[in-house]
Structures are given as structure tokens and as C-alpha cells.
Amino acid sequence: MPILGADMEKGTLIAWKKQPGERVGKGEIIAEVETDKAAIEVESFTAGVIEKLLVKPGEVVPVGSVMAIIRTEGEVGAPPSGAVPSTAAPSVTVPPVTTTPLPSPAGTPEPGRLKISPSARQLARELGVDPAGVTGTGPDGAITRADIERMRGERVAAKKKETAADTAIDRQTRMRQVIAAAMARSKREIPHYYLGTSIDLGRAMAWLAEENGRRPVADRLLPGVLLIKAVALALREVPELNALWKGTEAVRSDAIHVGVAISLRQGGLMAPALHHADRQSLGDLMRKLQDLVKRARAGTLRSSELSDPTITVTSLGEQSVETVYGVIYPPQVALVGFGQVVQRPWVVEGRVEARPIVTATLSADHRVTDGHRGARYLAAVDRLLQEPERL
Amino acid sequence: MTTPSQADVRQTVLRLLGEIAPEADLALLRPDRNVREQLDLDSMDFLNFIVALHKQFGIEIPESAYPELTTIDGCVTFIRNKLAQP
Numbered sequence: 001m002p003i004l005g006a007d008m009e010k011g012t013l014i015a016w017k018k019q020p021g022e023r024v025g026k027g028e029i030i031a032e033v034e035t036d037k038a039a040i041e042v043e044s045f046t047a048g049v050i051e052k053l054l055v056k057p058g059e060v061v062p063v064g065s066v067m068a069i070i071r072t073e074g075e076v077g078a079p080p081s082g083a084v085p086s087t088a089a090p091s092v093t094v095p096p097v098t099t100t101p102l103p104s105p106a107g108t109p110e111p112g113r114l115k116i117s118p119s120a121r122q123l124a125r126e127l128g129v130d131p132a133g134v135t136g137t138g139p140d141g142a143i144t145r146a147d148i149e150r151m152r153g154e155r156v157a158a159k160k161k162e163t164a165a166d167t168a169i170d171r172q173t174r175m176r177q178v179i180a181a182a183m184a185r186s187k188r189e190i191p192h193y194y195l196g197t198s199i200d201l202g203r204a205m206a207w208l209a210e211e212n213g214r215r216p217v218a219d220r221l222l223p224g225v226l227l228i229k230a231v232a233l234a235l236r237e238v239p240e241l242n243a244l245w246k247g248t249e250a251v252r253s254d255a256i257h258v259g260v261a262i263s264l265r266q267g268g269l270m271a272p273a274l275h276h277a278d279r280q281s282l283g284d285l286m287r288k289l290q291d292l293v294k295r296a297r298a299g300t301l302r303s304s305e306l307s308d309p310t311i312t313v314t315s316l317g318e319q320s321v322e323t324v325y326g327v328i329y330p331p332q333v334a335l336v337g338f339g340q341v342v343q344r345p346w347v348v349e350g351r352v353e354a355r356p357i358v359t360a361t362l363s364a365d366h367r368v369t370d371g372h373r374g375a376r377y378l379a380a381v382d383r384l385l386q387e388p389e390r391l
Numbered sequence: 392m393t394t395p396s397q398a399d400v401r402q403t404v405l406r407l408l409g410e411i412a413p414e415a416d417l418a419l420l421r422p423d424r425n426v427r428e429q430l431d432l433d434s435m436d437f438l439n440f441i442v443a444l445h446k447q448f449g450i451e452i453p454e455s456a457y458p459e460l461t462t463i464d465g466c467v468t469f470i471r472n473k474l475a476q477p
Binding site for chain 2: 209
């Protein structure tokens with residue numbers, strides 16, 4: 001069971017996507033797991049053949065537990081065994097129908113003299129439906145088998161809807177608990193320091209307008225993509241901020257995987273990774289960001305997207321916030337926030353002009369860096385945004 | 392080709408908005424108010440909506456037209472004008 005976020009302790013296996021004997025590639029989806037935040041598709045760490053599935057759907061599995069054995073290429077293993085049924089639809093318990101009988105419309109049988117065929121009565125018994133609550137549609141209002149089946153269907157649908165609503169509320173509650181645990185840990189363990197700077201986006205916005213004018217509607221870029229790319233490239237200059245805290249020290253990451261805070265429409269947020277963000281073209285970053293937002297909201301993120309971020313970017317500009325003081329998501333050691341792009345008076349070559357200005361903030365772990373390095377980092381982000389054509 | 396009626400365009404616009412914000416009660420939307428504010432659409436949602444309009448109606452939508460498309464009434468007018476152009 002991979003760790004899919006700070007303070008994740010366990011996950012519930014929903015379904016296996018592969019069975020013993022099947023070949024899997026590295027990164028291929030092999031299982032679906034329910035965490036406190038969302039359902040996540042788990043990717044295989046390695047390529048090989050599924051030898052054995054050790055966990056059954058529905059089981060709660062602690063982080064770090066072995067869930068399956070994969071025989072890697074070249075390994076000689078036992079023949080596949082231990083197959084586990086892939087999944088079963090969750091059963092829905094349907095209580096007996098106890099609705100109050102509706103007043104009999106004209107032409108329908110009198111109360112107490114239920115008009116129902118023996119076959120329909122038998123079916124009602126089998127399905128646990130009280131015929132007294134069923135409106136008959138047969139001759140003279142007689143209750144037919146179809147009426148019983150319809151009532152049963154309505155009860156099942158109502159129960160499913162109720163269950164889905166309860167699940168959504170449960171997930172919201174659990175998500176808040178997970179966020180609370182991660183943020184409390186962050187504030188408890190990480191000595192944050194905060195820096196902020198105002199960045200003139202005049203050149204970046206003008207370049208973007210021109211660039212988008214050349215692009216088809218579906219390929220247009222959002223300003224946020226430029227910000228993400230600048231954040232990623234600036235990490236090459238101050239790599240101490242691209243690290244994970246492990247035990248008693250920060251371990252730098254060679255790869256730059258930018259976690260992007262995405263608010264979910266039903267509440268809460270997730271921050272999945274844009275892998276190798278520093279190496280992607282703006283067009284690729286945009287496509288991947290669109291895909292990530294869509295899948296985060298649909299609940300189909302992959303395990304590596306949640307476990308890999310090495311820094312997080314959050315933007316609250318669209319909520320008219322000018323400055324973001326973010327909380328670092330452990331074990332990361334930095335977070336960059338962007339506020340709203342606002343028109344401000346700005347001195348350009350001795351003249352005051354109205355320019356689009358954004359406030360960029362850095363929340364960083366003082367165990368790993370100090371203000372001097374943090375300031376260098378924000379200056380690099382600013383400089384990169386002054387040359388948008390090079391992003 | 393005949394320009395689709397106002398009602399048809401409005402219905403299609405609402406359907407596309409419903410796909411972007413499936414949890415929304417579209418019946419409560421005010422056609423003259425900003426849909427981004429009413430539905431809490433972020434810039435990615437809005438861009439997806441623009442792309443959906445472009446694909447559905449086969450019209451070009453420059454970025455300069457985005458402000459006109461922030462209300463349902465504005466969308467209907469813009470789309471019908473575009474479709475009426477030779």
C-alpha cells in the first residue's frame with residue numbers, strides 16, 4: 001500500500017485491475033484504492049507478471065503492507081495462485097417497504113380487500129415488498145407483478161441515493177480530518193518562514209495574449225501555466241527548496257515534480273504532481289494540468305501523482321486574494337503561493353504606469369533553508385517571468 | 392443554414408455548463424449575472440466551457456470575446472451573432 005499523502009495510514013482496496021498470471025508494465029494501473037481523500041488508481045512499481053494477490057477487495061490495508069507479489073522479468077516463480085475475485089458490486093440492503101397506503105382512487109379496491117394476483121403476492125413476499133403500499137395498475141387497480149417490481153426498484157434507487165449522499169458526507173468529513181492532520185503536523189514540526197515579492201507580469205501577459213492569439217481555442221494557455229513553469233525552473237537555481245524531509249534531514253530531489261493545489265467542487269483540495277514540470281513545454285504543461293484538474297475532480301488520480309510532489313504551488317488569485325501565506329505540505333520543504341493579478345501603479349524607466357502585478361510568496365522550512373536562499377529563489381521566479389518566451 | 396433559435400442556443404449553453412459543474416442547479420442561474428461567480432467556476436472551468444462552445448457551435452472565439460461570455464444572455468447573443476455571419 002503506497003503512501004499517498006502526509007499522514008496517510010491506511011487505504012481500502014476497492015478492486016484489482018489485474019489478475020494472477022497477467023503481465024503488468026511499470027506504471028500500469030493494477031488496483032484501485034480508497035483513501036480518506038479520494039479513490040486512487042495504484043500503479044505498479046515494477047514490470048513483470050502478477051504472481052499472487054494478497055489482499056481482497058474491501059480489506060483495509062496499512063501503508064507499507066505488501067498487497068501483491070509481482071514476478072519481475074527473469075525471475076522464476078511458482079505458477080500463479082491465490083486468485084481473488086476482482087470485485088463485487090456493493091450490496092444494498094433494502095428494508096421492507098412500509099409506506100403508508102395512499103387513499104384509494106375511485107375505481108380501486110376498498111382498503112382491506114387488496115386486489116392482487118397470487119403470483120404478484122408471492123413475488124412481493126420474496127422481495128420483501130408490502131403490497132399495501134403499492135398502487136396497482138392492472139384491471140380495476142389490481143396489483144401486478146410489474147407493480148411489485150417497480151416498487152422494489154424505487155426502494156433500491158432511493159436507498160442507493162441515500163447511501164451515495166452519506167458516502168459523500170463521510171468522505172468530506174474524512175478529507176477534512178486528513179487535511180487537519182497534515183496541516184497540524186506541518187505547523188507542529190516545520191518552522192515556517194515567509195517571504196513575499198510583487199512581480200510585474202506586464203511582459204508575461206502581453207506575450208501570453210499574443211501566443212494565445214496564434215493558438216486554436218483548445219490549445220490556449222492559462223497564466224497559471226507560466227507561473228508553474230517559472231516555479232519549476234527557479235528550483236534548478238535553488239535546489240535546496242526542491243527536497244523532502246526524511247527523518248532528521250532534507251534529501252534533495254533530482255526531479256522537479258510540482259504539486260498543484262486543486263480545489264474540489266464538493267469542497268476540500270488535493271495537490272497532485274505535474275511530473276518533471278521544468279522539462280515540459282508550456283503546451284504540454286497546460287494539457288497535463290487540464291487532465292490533472294479533470295481527474296482530481298473525477299476521483300481518478302494515480303498513486304504517483306499523490307506521492308511524488310517535491311514542492312507545491314497554490315493560487316488563490318481567482319478568489320480575489322492578493323497574498324497567500326501557505327502551509328507547507330510535509331514532507332515537502334517549500335510552498336509557493338500566488339495571489340490575484342491586479343493593476344497597480346509601477347515605475348518603469350522613470351515613469352509611472354499601470355501594470356499587472358502579482359504577489360508571489362514563499363513558505364519555506366527554516367530547518368532546510370534561510371531567508372537569503374528563499375529571497376534568491378523568489379528573485380529567480382521574478383526574472384524568469386520577465387522572459388516568458390524562454391519558459 | 393438557419394440560425395438556431397434563442398431558446399435552443401440557451402438550452403445548449405446550459406447543458407454545457409451543467410457538464411462543467413454537474414452539481415449545480417441550473418434552474419437557479421440568473422441569465423444576466425456572471426456564471427463564473429454563480430457556479431464558482433475557476434479559469435480552467437471557464438476555458439473548458441469556451442472550448443465546449445467552440446466545438447458545439449463550430450465558432451471561433453477570440454480571447455477578447457471572453458468578457459461577453461460570462462453571462463448566459465451574453466453567450467446566447469454572441470453565439471447567434473457568430474452563427475448569423477456569412
